Amino acid sequence: MYETWIGSPVVIQVSAGELRVPLRGTIVGENGNAVRFRVGDGWDIDVFKNMILTVEEDKWERTYDQLKRQAKTHSGPASYQPPGPRLPSP
Secondary structure, X not given: OOHHHXXXXXXXXXXXXXXXXXXXXXXXEEOOOEEEEEEOOOEEEXXXXXXXXXXXXXXXXXXXXXXXXXXXXXXXXXXXXXXXOOOOOO
């Protein structure tokens, strides 16, 4: 059921009683009644499947990765100029 999400950055909505909590991380495995979920840099937790309400792609993680790739390919000084009058060069 969760194998399509394994290895991808996701946000899962987890319920615990009256609480609804989003968790950001990566699904790294699945067994009969739980999903192994990696939070951060290697902290794995098992989340019972009956507690998982939704699984969604982590769009922020994808956007952050794209920005990092763009920064690596950009050479030279930043070309951004704030709006408004330009100050004379020193």
